[in-house]
Amino acid sequence: MNKLVVITGVTRGLGREMVERFHEAGWTVAGCGRSEKEVQGLREQFGEQHHFSVVDVSVMEQVEKWAEEVRAEVGVPDLLINNASIINRNSPVIGLEANEFSRVMDINVNGVFYVIRAFLPFMVQRANGGVVVNISSYWGRYGEAFLSPYCASKFAIEGLTQSLAAELPEGMAAVTLDPGGSIDTAMLRSCSPEDVDSAPNPVEWSRVAVPYIIGLGPQDNGKSLTCPPVRKRTN
Numbered sequence: 001m002n003k004l005v006v007i008t009g010v011t012r013g014l015g016r017e018m019v020e021r022f023h024e025a026g027w028t029v030a031g032c033g034r035s036e037k038e039v040q041g042l043r044e045q046f047g048e049q050h051h052f053s054v055v056d057v058s059v060m061e062q063v064e065k066w067a068e069e070v071r072a073e074v075g076v077p078d079l080l081i082n083n084a085s086i087i088n089r090n091s092p093v094i095g096l097e098a099n100e101f102s103r104v105m106d107i108n109v110n111g112v113f114y115v116i117r118a119f120l121p122f123m124v125q126r127a128n129g130g131v132v133v134n135i136s137s138y139w140g141r142y143g144e145a146f147l148s149p150y151c152a153s154k155f156a157i158e159g160l161t162q163s164l165a166a167e168l169p170e171g172m173a174a175v176t177l178d179p180g181g182s183i184d185t186a187m188l189r190s191c192s193p194e195d196v197d198s199a200p201n202p203v204e205w206s207r208v209a210v211p212y213i214i215g216l217g218p219q220d221n222g223k224s225l226t227c228p229p230v231r232k233r234t235n
Contacts, residue, residue, distance in 0.1 A: 002026060002027060002028045003026075003027050003028070003078040003079070004027065004028045004029075004030060004074055004075050004076070004077045004078055004079070005022050005027050005028070005029055005030070005077060005078065005079040005080075005081060006029075006030045006031070006070060006077040006079070006080045006081065006115075006119060007019065007022075007029060007030075007031045007032075007081045007083055008031070008032055008033075008055075008057050008081070008082055008083050008084035008111070008115055009032075009033060009057075009083040009084030009085065010029075010031030010032065010033050010039075010042065010052065010083075011033030011034070011035045011038035011039060011042070012033075012035075012038065013202055014083060014135070014179060014202050014205060014206065014209075015031065015033070015083045015084070016202065017202040017203050017205065017206035018081065018083070018206055018209070018210055019031055019042065019046075019050070020203075020206065021206045021207065021209075021210035021211075022210060023046065023049075023050070025210065025211075025214065027079075028049065028050060028051075028074055028075075029046075029050040029051070029052075030050065030051040030052075030053075030070045030074055030077065031050070031051070031052050031053075032052070032053045032054070032055035032057070032066055032084075033052075033054065033055070033084070034054065034055070034056050035054075036054045039052050039053065039054045050074075051069075051070060051073055051074045053066050053069065053070075057084050057107060057111030057112075057114060057115055058103075058106040058107045058110055058111045058114075059114075060110075060114045060117075063111070063114040063115055063117075063118050064114075064118050066118070067115075067118035067119050067122070070119075071122055076122045076123055076125075076126050076130075077119060077122075077123060077130065078128075078129070078130055078131070079130070079131050079133065079213070079214075080115070080116070080119050080120070080123070080130070080131070080132045080133070081133045081135065081213070082111070082112040082115055082116070082132070082133070082134045082135060082157075083135045084107060084111055085107060085108045085111075085135065085150075085153070086103070086104055086107050086108065087104070087147065087149075087150045088100050088101070088104050088147065088148075088149040088150055090146040090147065091146055092145070092146060093148045096148070096149065100149065101148075101149045101152075104149035104150055104152075104153050105149065105152070105153055105156075108150070108153035108154065108156075108157070109153050109156045109157065109160070112134055112157060112160065113160065116132060116164065120132065123172070124168075124169060124172070127169075127171075128171075129171045129172055129217075129218065130172050130173075131172070131173045131174075131175070131216050131217065131220075132161075132164065132172075132173070132174040132175070133174075133175055133176075133177050133213055133216065134157050134160070134161050134174070134175070134176050134177070135157075135176075135177055135179065136154050136157050136158055136161075136176035136177060136178050136224070137150070137151075137154045137178055137179070138178055139151045139154055140153075140154025140155050140157060140158050140176070140178065141154075141155075141158065141178070141224065157176060158176050158224060161174050161175065161176045161222075161224075162222055162224075165221045165222035166222065168221065170218070171218050172218060172221070173216060173217060173218050173219075173220050173221035173222075174221060174222065175216060175220050175221070175222070175223050175224070175225050176223075176224045176225065177209075177213070177225050177226070177227060178224070178225070178226040178227065179205060179209065179227050180205075180209075180226050180227035180228065180229065180230060200230045200231065204230050204231070205227070205230045207230075208227060208228055208229075208230045209227045209230075212227060212228055
């Protein structure tokens with residue numbers, strides 16, 4: 001029987017490439033994203049083998065409905081990856097609008113909580129293990145100027161994950177995962193364009209990251225992990 005991975009934020013960047021790698025590894029993928037067009041593209045590419053939904057993770061009702069649909073149609077996840085996140089425009093704290101800060105927290109923190117709250121009871125009830133991976137960042141462990149909302153959100157994810165790990169039954173795990181340095185995504189191009197030329201792309205990253213994630217287990221519970229180094233290919 002195929003294993004099931006649930007991934008948020010699958011319409012672009014790291015999430016999109018994780019879909020490809022898990023597909024290649026023979027896993028069933030249940031993924032979500034906010035773009036109806038991109039979600040439809042995933043459905044057309046992969047057919048009925050996987051399950052893709054339009055979901056805004058910052059809306060609890062949408063997440064709860066999605067979780068019920070996933071359980072009914074493809075089952076209970078063996079692996080839950082909270083990947084969806086956004087970044088603020090570069091700005092000092094005093095230059096930020098309140099709604100800018102709130103929007104980052106709504107998706108990057110509240111969204112992770114909603115997804116865990118919706119899926120984890122099924123995973124615990126099944127009593128067959130399971131791993132929760134919350135994508136963090138270097139900036140979730142070290143502050144960065146002009147990115148306070150994003151840093152605050154990822155620091156929060158580190159704390160949330162440590163608390164969750166202490167609550168899980170034996171045989172399960174919750175970890176944070178720093179992708180490991182800069183990856184050439186729209187997010188990096190927005191906040192740190194000077195690093196793009198030296199950064200590996202999401203395809204290169206996913207070829208290292210997904211096998212690493214698949215190898216995680218109860219022995220990793222509570223850890224703040226970093227993806228192994230990814231070498232940027234040169235032509």
